[in-house]
Amino acid sequence: MDGTSLTPEQEKINALRQLLPEAFSEGKIDWEKLKATLGENINFANERYVLNWAGKSEAFKVMQMPTTKTLVPAKDESINFDETENIFIEGENLEVLKVLQKSYFGKVKMIYIDPPYNTGNDSFIYPDKFSETKADYEKRVGDKDEEGYMTKDGMFKKNSKENGQYHSNWLNMMMPRLYLAKNLLRQDGVIFVSIDDNEVHNLRLLMNEIFGEENFVAQFIWEKRITRENRRVISTRHDYILCYTKSTVDAERILGLLPMDNDAIMRYKNPDNDSRGDWTSVPAIAQAGHGTKSQFYTLKTPAGREVDPPSGSCWRYTRSKMNEAIADNRIWFGNDGNGVPRIKKFLNEGQQGLTPETLWWAKDVGTNDTAKRELTKLFDGIAVFETPKPSSLIKRILQLSQTKDQLCLDFFSGTSPLPDAIMNLNKEDGGDRKYICVQLPELTDEKSEAYKAGYATIADISKERIRRAGKKIGEEIQVEIAKTEAEITKLQAELPTDETKTEIENLKAKVTQLSNQDLGFKVLKLEDSNFKQWQQIEGKDADALAEQMKLFIDPVAESATIENMVYELLLKSGKGLNSTIEKTENFFRINGNELVLLFEKASQEIIDSVIAEKPVKVIALDKLFTGNDQLKTNTVLQMKDAGVEFKTI
Template sequence: MSDQNTRLAGESLDITQQRRVELKQLFPSAFTETCNDKGEVVESLDFERLKAELGELTDIYDNRRERYGMDWPGKRNCLRLIQQPSTATLKPCREESVDFDTTENLFIEGDNLEVLKLLQKGYYGSVKMIYIDPPYNTGKEFIYPDNFSESLDTYLQYAGLKDSEGRNFSTNSANEGRFHTKWLNMMYPRLYLARNLLREDGVIFISIDDNEVENLRRICDEIFGEENFVAQFIWEKRTNRENRKIVSTRHDYILCYSRNAWESDRPISQLPMNEKALASYKNPDNDFRGLWKSDPATAQAGHGTKSQFYDLVAPNGKIHQLESGRCWLYTEKSMNQAIEENRIWFGKDGNGVPRIKTYLKAKDRRLTPETIFFAEEVGTTEVAKNKIKELFDGIAAFETPKPVQLLQTLLKLSANPGVVVDFFSGSGSLGEAVYRENLTGSSTRFVLIQLPSLVKREVKRKK
């Protein structure tokens, strides 16, 4: 017997649908997304693939030309959408602006695809860095349609996920057959137009998580070129354990592509020395040249000449022999001169393995970037949320803002000052990062684009 509060469904089990679910669990590759007669994207069963899975091999591609690439329903329409010109106009809002006539920074409200089209003339090939934090496609975000005939009020309703009568717009639910397709159709034309804005030495950084990182890599390889892939950075977005049933996720990704890697041997810059790196420079022997750290005095033997193989005699008379497969970094003559000039370190007691002293002030020391951004260096989502709360009287107006320190690091990686763009600007963290970097002498300008959205605020009633 059921509980009296339990409601029973008024219809019997859909056997056909149940069988499809069971079949998909056994043969997920046999299901694909196609367009029906109405042009709608639907999930369908590919019987030829199913037969192949069951061992009945047929020439599935008899009538198709095989090629490497990525395809999905609606991709052709994406290309048409890219070519469709925009007839909109950017309207200045002087009353909402600060130093309107002199500022070189822009904040634009509107559909970012339409705005990207409008920026093609004024910013084509002139943007140094693009950073975007698009919807991760977790099944919770709303992915709005690219319909330029919609009014601004309608887009405001989209941003609030409710229509004028309070009814919910649907999100991109993972239960839909076109879950990935809707996201790809949203991202592809925007990335395509974004590439046009980049300078030859420009780079783009894209935040993403596991839901779409694979698809994002593939469409970026197609748009920017696989040869222009720079790195897939890992950002430690939290330090606390997340309450998950299976795995606690502590990181997101930041993909980086360059506009034209062939134009530069280093598409991104090295980073300034941080406190951790500076801590390795000391001066235990009071060397007049200043702070130094010790580095190995040997190298791989395969790169050495005959003059780099010898027994090294330390100032105290101790003889140091090479390990197998190694050679000294200097010739014997150069090594003896370096020892005489106190440029070789043998440890405090003089009996240590010879090491070369590398001086901090010998040149402009910088750090080669690594593929991991640690929370202690660039901040976490929680740090960013707390900063937002300070601005909105304790209200978490944005759920997943990016910390300003993280975006400052990306600005440093993008090297020379210039124009930076964020067309999913959200809380505007990139704008603040630019402001803070400019305080240190940079001259970067930003263009931020965001769909008009209503910020949640709590109204406290007066007693």
């Protein structure tokens, strides 16, 4: 409510909305739709099947704006910074995605995000001023208060349902991020996006446009609550998770099978004492429309009864293959040998697992309440977040994305359920999954339990959750290692056999795998470049131009540090954040000889030593050659002769 009275004009519009809701779009009259509704014969402008909205072209421009931002390490907030391969980035996710484009293009196997649902109460970043300049936009998304925290007033815009561009604003926020995220996926990569009824229809169309309708995999339905919400007209008990692949290559098995639960395993029996172990059976028939002539025949059971496939069906196997299967005791005719034939499927043969279904029940993957209890327990009884996702839900997604050594990305990290799920699943199945999480340092409400407990931002909660989850899992691993080592000691005390030797080796491998679990994470933060940026000077102001030229004698920003420059240049050279960085007396060596960085001094002797490393690329500060043009000229020629790419800043 804005406290103003209803105008006659608004009263008429409200009456029209009641009568002709189809003539409205985002709360405003769509004049073309109104004319068509009233029977006027009109041609719609640009009539075609397409998702369009206010500001779409401007959102593309925002996406295409290059960034000068960089990532700087925060080692004091990290765990095992130099050894871990897990990454947590604090910063605005659109800018972070731009920073990651060169280094992580085509490297990510799985993306999971839980973006704002656009409920009418969300505040998020979107370019609501389509005429604003790049500088204005960058200033707005970089606004910080006196303590260095991003300000909600400058950065966030509340998107209420009364907003005239309610859906458009959300689409303008989502579209550029999804486009950039797609670039980071491997060809066999897959993305999962949580959403609810407010925007699932628009998200489906948007993802069809970005990923291709042919790459749609599923719209999973998650039972997020098990209790009835009596305060609402309809009690909504589910959310959605949309799943798309980057490419249709091997789309049949783009998602893996789910692990078999106890109920599924219990269905395997061995009533005929088959030496191959427990089995279950499946029908030996198939649809007739898919069959060949050789699959239509009369089959005789061991008891002598003749059996034909039912009408509209054929046998799954040809006669010759069926006879082979019968001879190998792979066809079950019942205890009396006179039943309808069924094919035996053995538990220990083939790929074990369950085909995933679109309905995900609370008993299998948890609920919002499960997640809240899980997080509150981890934070010693403090309810630090109201709507987290359960790590068991993320675990299900990780299991579907198949590989155990994948790189995963979440750029709406929230309370970081992804790292929690990854660490737990790696412990369980010996995987080596890694993650990159991105979270905006959004201020917590001063009245919240999180704020009172000292967590000033959502990013602070996110990082602390990873620390606490890692500590908990580390303690569980130590218990498991001690238990396994006790089993090894017990077996070693027995008389050695081939079987015990194999078991001991397997247990030792388990101890090694558990000991090598990566429970750490690197923290990096989005910051301005370590190098001065050229400012466009309007008009012909010679004095201003001369002043700027003077500033660029030394291109290094006053706030820059050597370490931060190393990370900026390795990123801008397309190297990952887990690159090996070696400091020699005169230069930095990145990933062996892939990249050499010169920051402090240059001489002929140093240049010769750099070339002796046979690097692929060398970057040096131009100021190192000030007053020695001959050295710079010789360096350029020497690098060219040696086949080394040479750049100066």
